[in-house]
């Protein structure tokens with residue numbers, strides 16, 4: 664939208680590839696390949712504008728419905744991160760580029776990338792979890808920093824499990840004490856590879872064990888999953904991942920835009936802890952920046 668309005672847009676993302684909290688990975692172990700979505704498991708499609716974006720990606724084979732998670736649930740194909748790759752298509756994005764400081768200058772904003780690379784821009788948008796927004800916004804816009812600092816993002820410990828044989832249960836998603844979801848990733852559309860499960864601990868459990876070693880989490884969460892489904896597990900691949908900032912709280916602002924100084928923020932933390940909400944937040948901010956009104 665910003666490019667179409669004639670603005671020159673440059674995106675810097677510290678990730679090495681498209682994903683953020685919608686990340687995927689494939690691994691090979693003992694002659695088996697496994698494909699994991701270790702962040703978000705699916706996304707909802709409810710808003711008409713997001714529905715039309717999703718339909719275009721579906722035409723390209725990059726997303727597909729996944730009724731196992733609900734009537735309005737979709738997944739990226741053949742991995743969740745494909746959704747982000749599709750949304751990022753055609754945008755000038757520098758990967759592996761961490762923004763480490765932001766300061767206002769005579770000509771607008773100075774953005775420091777990494778240790779010493781400084782770029783100047785007229786306007787800046789921060790699209791990241793609230794805690795990271797608060798760190799960068801501080802010097803430029805104390806009000807934005809205050810709001811972001813007041814918004815808490817819950818952590819999530821995740822364990823990926825790969826098996827030589829399918830587990831003897833029929834469900835695609837199971838939930839239980841301490842486990843917000845355990846999802847058969849190999850059962851999603853267009854997945855290749857062996858039996859792959861992703862177990863997400865719930866926020867209370869994740870907070871309790873936040874600073875534990877990954878090896879300890881792998882054991883504890885696997886045991887919990889095993890007792891939940893009543894099966895003795897013999898995974899050939901196990902890997903824990905700590906999401907320090909996973910699920911945002913909900914707010915009603917939708918986005919934040921300080922027109923006077925040309926600084927904005929968007930992301931799930933300004934609406935609701937979902938992929939669709941993050942997209943709507945970004946879209947709403949885009950409309951405010953180009954002055955297209957707010958008819959969402």
Ligand SMILES: Cc1cc2nc3c(=O)[nH]c(=O)nc-3n(C[C@H](O)[C@H](O)[C@H](O)COP(=O)(O)OP(=O)(O)OC[C@H]3O[C@@H](n4cnc5c(N)ncnc54)[C@H](O)[C@@H]3O)c2cc1C
Pocket residue numbers: 675676677678682683684685701702703704705706707760761762763790791792795819821863906908909910929930931932935936937938939941
């Ligand atoms: C474990 C887990 C399970 C989830 N399950 C679901 C689900 O099933 N369905 C659903 O809809 N949602 C789910 N979510 C939430 C969903 O992933 C988020 O709501 C959504 O990804 C938010 O998008 P965002 O663009 O606001 O933030 P992010 O996806 O976090 O993207 C922010 C980007 O900013 C980059 N970044 C951060 N700081 C900097 C910096 N200083 N410099 C440069 N780049 C930076 C990051 O690399 C990242 O790519 C889940 C999240 C997690 C972690």
